Amino acid sequence: MRERDGGGMGRSGRRDGAASPVREVRRPTLRLPELKAYTGIELETEGDYDGLEFADADLTGQPGRGARFMDCALRRCALDETVLSRARFIDSVLDGVRGVxxxxxxxxxxxVEVLDARLGGVQMHAAVLERVVVRGGKIDFLNLRKAKLKDVAFEGCVLVEADFAGAELERVSFDDCTLSRVDFSAVRMRDVDLRGVARLDIARGIDRLAGAVISSAQLMDLAPxxxxxxxxxVE
Structure with a gap:
């Protein structure tokens, strides 16, 4: 009779009981064509923008609801109270945008790549993000309630009181980021990597971390x- 091996290998080739590795985020590969300068006066509702560069444009309060941006670059643009609800950004870069x-x-x-953004009170509830990199910058009071994030990488950014309540996160990573007073209430996670977070401060939703991976040091910090x-x- 064969002796059972308690440390046998499963069908996947890893030892039974071993944790599955976190799947890596698939990142965008952007190769923007030669862009033409945007010369419009105001964004149009349901507007169609293809192969344009918006450089230092003041888009404050403009109505771009439902607009489509394909192969575009928005560089150092002012987005204070700009209305871009239901807009679509495809194969595009938002670099140095700012606004409240x-x-x-x-x-x-x-x-899409979002680089060095300085934003506050951004409404992104029910948004859909796929193959997106958010690198650098600071975003205060980011509302991502009920959003869907798949293959999203946050790198070297500061998120203050970001609200992910009810969101779905799949293959999302946070590297060298600060998450201050983040809300994970009712969130659903799958392959979410929090190990690279420099400061992890969870205001709500500590019970919703199933599907995420944290470091042993973070576990000690979150123990209380x-x-x-x-x-x-604990006394």
Whole structure:
């Protein structure tokens, strides 16, 4: 009779009981064509913008609801209270954009890079982000409630009181980021890598980290919150 091997290999080739590796984020590969300068006066609702560069444009308060941006670059643009709800950004770059109260609700970002953004009170609830990199910059009070993020990498950015409540996160990573007072209430996670977070401060949703991976040091930092969540007193 063969002796059972308690440390046998499963069908996947890894040892039974071993944790599956976190799947890596698939990043956008952008190769913008030669761009033409944007010469318009005001964004148009349902406008169609293809192969354009918006450089140092003041788009404050302009109505771009439902607009489509394909192979575009927005560089150092002012987006204060700009209305871009339901807009679509495809194979595009947002570099150095700034603004307060920008409406990006239900926006779609696919194969997009967001670089060194300085934004506050951004509305992105019910947005869909796929193959997106957010690198550098600072975003305060980012509303991503009920958004869907798939293959999204946050790198070297500061997110203050970001609200992910009810969102779906799949293959999302945070590297060298600061997450301050983040809200993960009712979030659903799959292959979310939080190990690279420089500062992880979870205001709500500590019980929703199933599907994420954290470091042992982060576990120690979060231990009081975990204990409070299950009603354990530590004295």
């Amino acid at each position: 109260g920008t409406d990006l609700s239900q926006v779609s970002l696919r194969d 919150a975990f204990a409070a969540e299950i009603g354990v007193r």
